[in-house]
Amino acid sequence: MxxxxxxxxxxxxxxxxAAIALAAACLGPVxxxxxxxxxxxxxxxxxxxxxxxxxxxxxxxxxxxxxxxxxxxxxxxxxxxxxxxxxxxxxxxxxxxxxxxxxxxxxxxxxxxxxxxxxxxxxxxxxxxxxxxxxxxxxxxxxxxxxxxxxxxxxxxxDEGTIGKELAKAICAKKPDSTTLTIPGPAGAEWARLRYVAFQEQAKQCPGMKVVPGSFGGGVDLGYGLSQASDLLLRTPEANFIYTPVIPLGMGAAQAVRQQRRDVQVVSSAIVREAIPLIKEGRILAVTSExxxxxxxxxxxxxxxxxxxxxxxxxxxxxxxxxxxxxxxPMVVTPENVDTFPFEVFELPPKGWSITAMQ
CATH class of the missing domain: 3.40.50.2300 (Response regulator)
Structure with missing residues (x-):
């Protein structure tokens, strides 16, 4: 098959x-x-x-x-x-x-x-x-x-492919003539493959946008994102952006950028509370909501x-x-709309909720 x-x-x-986007714009913090x-x-x-x-x-x-x-x-x-x-x-x-x-x-x-x-x-x-x-x-x-x-x-x-496409579009809108480093995600994860392939395909539609291919493998945690991004940044001084398929990797990449004091923004997917300040500060350019x-x-x-x-x-x-x-x-969360997005309705479970709370 x-x-x-x-x-x-x-x-x-x-x-x-469009209806969800309108709700996000009008509701304010929920x-x-x-x-x-x-x-x-x-x-x-x-x-x-x-x-x-x-x-x-x-x-x-x-x-x-x-x-x-x-x-x-x-x-x-x-x-x-x-x-x-x-x-x-x-x-x-x-x-x-x-x-x-x-x-x-x-x-x-x-x-x-x-x-x-x-x-x-x-x-x-x-x-x-x-x-x-x-x-x-x-x-x-x-x-x-x-x-x-x-x-x-x-x-x-x-739609995993649309997630990748939207992240490429966000980079193209910000700086078409740019270089993007990529951390594709874990090997064998179909969702990561679909996002990465679609990201690359969409990037080809943006004149001047260069994507540095990455290798599948590793975990999806902050530490892996930090180590991989640190190495990529050292090897590619002209980088403008870093693509990751999921936010723990993205947050690790943002930390690597900060440690090296580079002018590089991250794009990623899925919202966590810890990422919201990074979006507001502009360290993360765009996150697709999941x-x-x-x-x-x-x-x-x-x-x-x-x-x-x-x-x-x-x-x-x-x-x-x-x-x-x-x-x-998916919707794209950016520094421009992060203050009005209804995260707690669709994205973030109540603080303190766990499996043990319902079993």
Whole structure:
């Protein structure tokens, strides 16, 4: 089976991007007391409550960033609101920990869940176990990032290619005649590959924009971003920007820039609280939002509809992935709009929230 790409176009919910952008511009900082007045599904689905009880189990790559925490929180909170039982939330620990996640999937099978929400540790290798869950009457739902299995019932995620394109566009708008260093991300992570390929393709559309190729590998933590960026900056004194596919790497790169006192800006993806000051200071030029909370909520709402045989609006199957899916459109957060973006509604789970708080 080919390695599917959703880099070519915006899918599903892309027509909602303008509405979300307008909300971000008008709402201002959204605090806890104001969140109930905001459409938690941003108009993408009409929220309903479960008429027939069912159980959902969850296994995600890790909870080391607010993207995956947001997905876990979105699933847990939406389930609570909607009358769905979350039996368990587990984590594989890191990208590549496929064997650990297989064990968690088997454990969820013994709990008698009706659905499994899977944030896969790798793109490939899951089809046999997902097929075994299907044969046991359990539907597996992909969340956050894609998985290469035609036995997935449906998925909710984002257009990984568009994320890469938007970051290249942000650099082109700031300084077309520029040099960008790249830290592509972990090997074997399809989301990182899709972003990087799309970033390179979009950069070719910007006259004068030079991209220095990087190598896949390493982790997605701040320390790895710091070490890689430090080395790249020393070898490329003419650099203007650094591309990273996810914000911990981006924050590490920004720290390397500061240590070397260079006039270099970083572009990255996914919001964490610690990155917001860096955006305000201009050390980070642009970050694409990854609304994990929204993805988690949508997954639960689609599961309710699937369980009760109700219409599933905006799900599509077009060959880009081997199962029906819906995507949330990314927005670009910059120093110009960072003060008005509703992070706490779609991006950042409540401070102090953890798995242990809901188990």
């Amino acid at each position: 080919k390695r599917h790409s959703i880099a070519a176009k915006r899918f599903g919910f892309a027509f909602k991007a 605090h806890a007391a104001e969140q109930e007045s905001v459409d938690r599904l941003q108009g993408l689905l009409e929220p309903i409550k479960a008429e027939k009880p069912f159980k959902i189990g969850v296994t995600l790559v890790h909870l080391q960033d607010d993207f995956w925490k947001g997905i876990a929180y979105g699933i847990q909170d939406e389930a609570k609101r909607s009358g769905v039982e979350v039996s368990q939330i587990t984590v594989a620990g890191a990208y590549g920990n496929v064997r650990e996640q297989f064990g968690q999937l088997n454990a969820l099978k013994t709990l008698g869940v009706d659905y499994v929400a899977l944030g896969p540790a790798s793109f490939d290798g899951y089809d046999p176990i997902i097929k075994s869950l299907k044969e046991a009457g359990i539907k597996t739902l992909a969340v956050g990032i894609p998985v290469n299995s035609g036995n997935i019932a449906f998925g909710v995620g984002q 609304p994990g909370i929204l993805m988690g909520r949508l997954l639960v709402q689609y599961a309710i509809r699937d369980h009760e045989g109700k219409p599933m609006p905006n799900l599509q199957k077009d060959g880009a992935l081997p199962y029906p899916y819906a995507v949330t459109p």
